[in-house]
Amino acid sequence: MKIVVQAKLLPAAGQAVALRSALLECNAAANWVSQVAFARGIPREYELRKHTYAELKARGLGAQAAQHVIKKVRDAYTTLHVNIKAGNLGKPRSKRRVQAESKPVAFRAGAAQPYDDRCLSWQHDAGTVSIWTTAGRLRGVGFTGSTGSTDQLKTLREYRKGESDLVERDGEFYLLATCEVPEDELNENPDGFLGVDLGIVNIATTSDGEVLAGRRLNRYRARQLRLRATLQKKGTKSAKRRLKERSRRERRFAAHTNHVISKRIVAEAERTSRGIALEDLGGIRGRVRLRRPQRAAVHSWAFAQLGQFLAYKARRAGVPLVYVDPAYTSQTCSECNHVDKRNRASQARFQCRSCGVVAHADLNASRNIARKGETAWKAGRESRVPAASP
Template identity: 60%
Template structure:
């Protein structure tokens, strides 16, 4: 099972400046590679590497970071073309799809950038990393994190790590391959879980995980959403998207908390978890107008998927 472990870096001002310069240079080179790929219709890694390797190196990047920049641009186009083929950007000729196809992909100046083992090495015992920058190899860059995360990082890290600058802080997102625990294929009993709106989950043990807080949060967000929709400006539409993502993250966090509590109880007692089948429930019930929004925003499917995960 793949997990991503977030580690916070603690750079000095000089180290932070070097990291920022490295991130900006890599993304500038990625923008150049994406523009050339768009203009020449060259989207494969191999062809783009043959076309741009020398030019990317001339921007001040070493060999391995230059390859990562080219792969970053090629992979971005691969994702875009997959979305178009799957119909996620609308039909041919739609405004959204036309906009995506009419211009090259661009990367923010502080967008995340990958580092492999040739460009980044970890020293977990000393709580430091050694990382390539445009100013040379930076050694003894301190990091911090929870003891459990550092333990997973030390034992299970595999693959690349992404350098991220967010809210004035520096992070490394390390990919870890964690062995999965064996499934309990012969549970000695079951925990029944009833999913609802007032109580998001009620177990057969009598535990109630209430959803009143989520319901109040959704009502408040609906009020804010109505105000922004009434404005109809570009900034209001941008805030609407931000609010929608924030609301989805909030609901997912609550579902994660509930499922972790129930699963931990099932693991401790050697029991399985049984959920009722809610497939097609929206077609089986008749609701008043005021109840429709509550049912439509009811995250019962996500809750079931989190239990399985």
């Protein structure tokens, strides 16, 4: 299983200047290659290399850096083509799609630059890396885990494989290293399923009754929204600088919260030898109609990220994970299976109109999800059993 480990670089002042210069040069070169590719009808990578490699070498890029710049540009156009074909940029002749198709792909000055083992080497015992730049190879550049976790450094040491990307964020440099982490053997016979209901007020509620509330995250988001509004209204240079400094704080806070929650859920499922059942919420933002006050909360709801964290942590632990149809999970009584939209008395309260049972609405939904997950798992296993010979 592939995961990405983020290592934070600790360069000296002169090293930081060289790293920043390398990113600027590589991305300026990528913009030039993109213009060539666009003018020539986006040729294949080999043909694009014939038209650009010599010029990239003349610009001072090393052989491997030049190859990676060309590949990065070609991959960007491949991604653009896939998004257009999938309709992610709108219908034909829509404004967004026309803008994407009518000009070359552009790269930010601090966009990621790939490095392979020929231009980047790791000295784990010393906690340093040796890395290529346009000013020469830098040696002895310190690094640490981005969260200060020793688990990250252990994973990096034991399982790193393939390329790493150098990026700059808010004046700090990071290496995003690809790691091939082994998966535990999948538990083919789970002892039931742990249903997980995802929400905004309560980020996750399990069928065991554990409520992982999102009040702290929601308060943080509300505070950030007020601060952004105040700074945007001021419009001064210092206000814009503070907006830029705060731009990724909310995202990092939400990601940390999702990591903690997903780790607890997977650990509980692994401890009790159960699988995990989740609702398939793909496309939910496009299906629901929202009033203006609700839009910010729903569109900042990081349920997809939490689902991704649960998926890779479950695979790593060998815990089965199934996705179920979310239809009527909040309207169905988990005791008698009676379905009625009036059963959902309020956001937090469920009261069955048939049997009279009263429960927390999210807990009731998570139990329905657990039952659906067990049914889906059994149906999937039965479909894999070969038919008996006549």
